[in-house]
Amino acid sequence: MLALRPNCECCDADLPPESAEAMICSFECTFCRSCAEGALGGHCPNCAGELVRRPVRPAEKLAKYPASRERKVKAEGCPAAA
Numbered sequence: 001m002l003a004l005r006p007n008c009e010c011c012d013a014d015l016p017p018e019s020a021e022a023m024i025c026s027f028e029c030t031f032c033r034s035c036a037e038g039a040l041g042g043h044c045p046n047c048a049g050e051l052v053r054r055p056v057r058p059a060e061k062l063a064k065y066p067a068s069r070e071r072k073v074k075a076e077g078c079p080a081a082a
């Protein structure tokens with residue numbers, strides 16, 4: 001099951017589970033759309049995999065399967081936008 005992480009690993013922007021701006025890789029590294037499509041060029045900086053839009057979990061399922069609250073931010077930051 002997707003963890004639905006609460007923030008962008010690069011800029012720490014909030015990405016609530018209903019956000020259409022959340023982008024993830026196959027390992028669930030999570031980024032906001034502006035980082036994913038800008039600085040990251042559509043690829044995860046951790047695993048080099050592709051970043052795709054994170055599906056939104058229906059609200060009634062969130063009650064039973066809540067989103068992760070564990071914030072992850074890359075300590076060394078992300079590459080600056082080209």
Ligand SMILES: [Zn+2]
Nearest residue numbers: 008011032035
């Ligand atoms: Zn970001």
Ligand SMILES: [Zn+2]
Nearest residue numbers: 025029044047
């Ligand atoms: Zn990744």
